[in-house]
Amino acid sequence: MLSERDAVVLLRDTFGPAVISDHEFRGDVTVFVHRTRIIDVLTFLRDDKRLLFDMLIDLTAVDYLHYEPETKAERFEVVYHLRSMATGARIRVKAPVPEDDCQVPSAVALYKIADWLEREVWDMMGIVFTGHPHLSRILMYEEFVGHPLRKDYPYNKEQPQYTIRERSTDRQPVWVR
Amino acid sequence: MIDQSVDTQQKTISIQMGPSHPAMHGCVRLDCELDGEEIVATDVTIGYLHRAFEKMAERNTYNKVIPYTDRLNYVSPLINNVGYVMAVEKLLGVEVPPRCQYIRVIVSEISRVCDHLTCLGAGAMELAAFTVFLYAIEARDMLWEMIEYICGARLTTTYTRVGGLTHDLPPEFENQMRQFFPKIRELVKDIRWLLEKNRIFTDRLRGIGIVSSETLISYGVTGPVARAAGIKYDVRKTHPYLVYDQLEFDVPIGEHGDNLDRFLVRVEEIEQSLRIVEQAFAKLPDGAVSIDDPRIFLPAKEKVYNTIEGMVHHFKLIIDGPKTPPGEVYFPVEGANGELGFYIVSDGAGKPYRCRVRAPCFPALSALPEMIRGHMIADVIATFGMLNIILGELDR
Numbered sequence: 001m002l003s004e005r006d007a008v009v010l011l012r013d014t015f016g017p018a019v020i021s022d023h024e025f026r027g028d029v030t031v032f033v034h035r036t037r038i039i040d041v042l043t044f045l046r047d048d049k050r051l052l053f054d055m056l057i058d059l060t061a062v063d064y065l066h067y068e069p070e071t072k073a074e075r076f077e078v079v080y081h082l083r084s085m086a087t088g089a090r091i092r093v094k095a096p097v098p099e100d101d102c103q104v105p106s107a108v109a110l111y112k113i114a115d116w117l118e119r120e121v122w123d124m125m126g127i128v129f130t131g132h133p134h135l136s137r138i139l140m141y142e143e144f145v146g147h148p149l150r151k152d153y154p155y156n157k158e159q160p161q162y163t164i165r166e167r168s169t170d171r172q173p174v175w176v177r
Numbered sequence: 178m179i180d181q182s183v184d185t186q187q188k189t190i191s192i193q194m195g196p197s198h199p200a201m202h203g204c205v206r207l208d209c210e211l212d213g214e215e216i217v218a219t220d221v222t223i224g225y226l227h228r229a230f231e232k233m234a235e236r237n238t239y240n241k242v243i244p245y246t247d248r249l250n251y252v253s254p255l256i257n258n259v260g261y262v263m264a265v266e267k268l269l270g271v272e273v274p275p276r277c278q279y280i281r282v283i284v285s286e287i288s289r290v291c292d293h294l295t296c297l298g299a300g301a302m303e304l305a306a307f308t309v310f311l312y313a314i315e316a317r318d319m320l321w322e323m324i325e326y327i328c329g330a331r332l333t334t335t336y337t338r339v340g341g342l343t344h345d346l347p348p349e350f351e352n353q354m355r356q357f358f359p360k361i362r363e364l365v366k367d368i369r370w371l372l373e374k375n376r377i378f379t380d381r382l383r384g385i386g387i388v389s390s391e392t393l394i395s396y397g398v399t400g401p402v403a404r405a406a407g408i409k410y411d412v413r414k415t416h417p418y419l420v421y422d423q424l425e426f427d428v429p430i431g432e433h434g435d436n437l438d439r440f441l442v443r444v445e446e447i448e449q450s451l452r453i454v455e456q457a458f459a460k461l462p463d464g465a466v467s468i469d470d471p472r473i474f475l476p477a478k479e480k481v482y483n484t485i486e487g488m489v490h491h492f493k494l495i496i497d498g499p500k501t502p503p504g505e506v507y508f509p510v511e512g513a514n515g516e517l518g519f520y521i522v523s524d525g526a527g528k529p530y531r532c533r534v535r536a537p538c539f540p541a542l543s544a545l546p547e548m549i550r551g552h553m554i555a556d557v558i559a560t561f562g563m564l565n566i567i568l569g570e571l572d573r
Contacts, residue, residue, distance in 0.1 A: 025504040026267050055394050058507075058535040062522050066530075081507055081520070081535070085394055085408070088415045092507065113397040116543040124231075139224035139572060148232055155232055 004029035004091050007051055014044060020096070028092060035078070035095040039105045042093065045082060046110060053082035053091060056107070059117035061097075061125040065151035075099040076127055080107075097127055106132040124149035188212055192554070196225050200303045200558045203568035205542070207557065214553050219546035226572040234532035238498025239265050239339050242532060247333045249534060249570040252295045253288035253513045255324065257570075258337040263418065264508035264519035265339045265529075268501050269473060277341050277466045278419045283457045284336060285419075285510075286450040287324065290361070291317050292513030292565070293401075293443045293450075300440070300562030301372055304381055309371050316364040319357045326350060339499060340474035341467020351458050358451060365447050372440070382436035386548040386560040390434065396547075397540035400515025402564060405442045406434030412511035424456045439563040473499045498527020512537050514565055536570035 008022045008031055018037035023030055033041045045053040058081040064072040074096035083090050097104055106129035107114040118129040119138040126147035129135060137144060143162040146153050191210045195201040204225030210218040230249065234242045246257040259281045266273065273281075298313025321331040326347055328336040336343055372378050390406045403410055411428045413421040429445035431438030467474045471490035480487030503525040509518040515537030522531040541564045548564075549557050 026270060026506050028506055030505070056397055057509075057516065058397075058518060058520065058533070060520065060533045062531045067524065079520070081518070085410065090507075092505075111397070112392070112395040113540050113543055116539065137224075139227045141224070148229065155229075155236055 004089050007045070007053075007089065007091055010048070010050065011041065011044070015041060028090070030092040030094060032094050032096065035097055035104045038078075038080075038093070038095045039107060039110070042080065042082075042107055042110050045091070045093070051084065051089075052086045053084045053089070055083045055085055056111035056113055056117070057081040057083050057090070059107070059114060059121060061121045061127055061149075063125060063149065063151045072096075076102065076125065078104050078121065078127060102126060103128040103130050105130055108132055123147070126150060189217060194557065196222070200561060202299070202561070202566055205566065205568065205571075207545075209549075209554060209557065211554060214555075216549050216552055216554060216557070219549060221542060221545060223542065224572055226568045228573065230534060230573040231532055234529050236528065238495075238527045239501070239529065240494070240498065242529065243337065244333065244335045247335055249536065249573065250292070250512060250514070250517070250538075250567045251332050251569045252567055253285075253292040254332055254334045255284040255288040255336055256292075256510060256512050256517060258334060259285050259419075260508065260510040260512065260517050261519050262337045262339050263510065264506060264521050265499075265501075267506045267508045268504065268521055268523055269339070269499065270502070271340060271468055271470070271473060273341055273468055274465045275420070275462045276345075276464045279457045279461045280342060280346055280466060281337065282419050282421065282424070283346075283454050283461075284324070284327065286453045286457075287320050289450045289513045290447050291320050291324075292567075293447050294320075294365075296443055296513075296562070296565035297368060297372075297440065300559070300565070301368075301378065303558050303562050304378055306372060306375060306378055309368050312364050312368050312371070316361045316368075319361060323350070323354055323357065326353070338467065338474060340470065341465075345466050351461075354454070354458070358455065361451065362448075365444065369444055379437060381556070381559050382440055382563070384433070384435050384437075385552055385556045386436045386439075386563065387434050388544060388547050392547060393434075393544065396544040398515065398544055399540070400512065400537050401442045401446060402439055402541055403515065404428065405431035405438035407432060412509050412516050416509060418508075418510060420457075420460075421453075423460070424453050426450075426453050426456075436559050436563040443565075500527060501525060507535075509535070512570075514538055514541065514567065514570075517570075534570065534573055536573060538564075538566050538568075538571040542566050542571060 012019050018034045020032040045051050061076055061078045063076055065075055076097040078095045078097055080093040106118055118132050121127050122135050123137040123140050189210050189212050191208055193208050195206040196204040206222035208220040209216050230245050233245055243258055246261045247254040249257045294313040294317040298310040302310035325331050328334045390408050393403050393406055407430055414428055426449045429442045431442050475494055476487040476490050481491045501523040503523055505522040507518055507520045509516045517537055518535030520533040521529050524530040548560050
């Protein structure tokens with residue numbers, strides 16, 4: 001059975017420079033990956049017979065605005081928590097995202113839950129997932145201005161008042177067929 | 178004269194359930210596209226109960242976040258309390274004393290029973306079995322009374338602290354709890370009989386809401402819903418935390434993955450949780466219920482008022498919070514509905530830099546459109562009820 005550390009070695013062998021760094025803290029293994037290769041890495045982690053990280057436990061993002069530029073080169077990091085149903089191994093994959101080009105390829109084709117989770121990250125952090133079929137707000141309402149979990153969004157900021165939507169301008173439903 | 182221009186070819190109609198609907202357990206909106214009475218597509222709108230847990234957690238010291246966790250899954254708040262503080266303890270790298278671990282197991286399992294009873298009772302009530310609801314609420318109220326006996330509140334418990342518990346169990350707690358066990362078992366047996374032999378109820382659950390286990394994994398669904406489909410995953414068994422590896426219990430697994438299996442898995446889990454509580458009482462060791470480290474856990478009141486060190490520690494903990502090492506941790510516990518995880522990023526301060534909840538309801542609800550596709554509109558109620566969507570943790 002391959003451990004999380006072996007998974008990191010395997011990733012380094014397969015993807016080379018796309019794997020930026022890795023570290024272990026309190027037993028949690030984290031791998032930093034270039035966002036351009038993130039889908040390849042996630043596909044490899046999911047489909048490789050030795051790894052089989054087939055469950056996307058969580059997808060979120062962290063805004064490192066208050067960190068020194070020496071510790072965090074980019075402002076955002078998108079965080080993928082993966083778990084293998086076969087081995088029980090867990091791994092955390094992080095993809096740094098710069099502030100001026102806030103986008104990451106979407107993982108909707110790999111994990112169905114990525115649909116909602118990516119919508120939430122876009123809603124809360126303003127990170128665009130390219131290739132997502134219908135990236136719309138999920139927890140906030142359509143007229144909400146800004147992205148509330150960004151560190152520069154004040155906790156007590158007030159939102160502009162908006163008029164009640166007409167039925168005709170109502171949000172188009174996202175039919176899941 | 179019949180107007181020939183009217184389009185009679187339109188095949189589907191769309192109806193809206195919620196946001197304020199008796200069977201929506203709070204506020205969720207389902208827009209269903211119907212072909213006759215059959216659902217062909219669904220759009221789910223969530224967020225009506227969003228209270229910015231993650232944003233507020235960033236403003237408060239680690240201990241001050243605990244009351245917010247009560248409001249996540251408000252039917253089993255103690256599991257949230259335990260899960261959150263254990264994530265912080267993992268970040269700090271501390272382990273709580275054995276007595277505290279056992280008590281955390283006891284309160285978690287009591288909460289799990291409450292959650293399952295709520296799900297069964299409310300789910301049955303929505304399918305017109307109102308008597309069962311009263312039976313389930315009677316059993317749940319006994320347990321909530323016991324939780325009130327522990328911490329003075331039925332729902333807003335805030336019982337745990339980083340590094341321990343607010344206080345020990347009350348002295349008569351174990352005896353009172355033991356008196357309730359036969360009553361709860363009797364009520365659960367009644368619930369089981371009332372529903373399992375109820376043709377209307379079982380017919381409305383059997384064969385409804387099935388999706389393949391691959392789809393469930395792709396959706397990240399965990400907990401009773403996944404186990405009903407045969408996925409052998411329970412955080413208490415696969416990643417044992419607290420003292421779950423020293424306690425004997427079975428994890429019920431379903432075969433078909435339909436609503437009836439979800440119902441049966443939950444009924445069986447109630448019995449297993451009661452078993453765990455009984456064993457934990459038998460093994461409950463003596464000793465402290467919190468770590469003795471004034472940098473993490475508040476010192477005793479006598480020390481605060483009578484010694485200068487105690488005063489300083491108290492002040493520093495309340496104002497600044499415990500000093501944490503910079504880093505990030507993810508800690509999962511088995512919530513009543515599945516894997517409840519807390520992801521905490523620390524920059525070394527006494528407040529979480531980022532605190533993220535992995536709520537088990539979120540994946541379950543996102544899989545709902547696939548579960549009800551092709552079924553009748555009335556099956557939405559049964560499926561929604563058996564997923565046990567708790568809006569507090571869904572919208573956070």
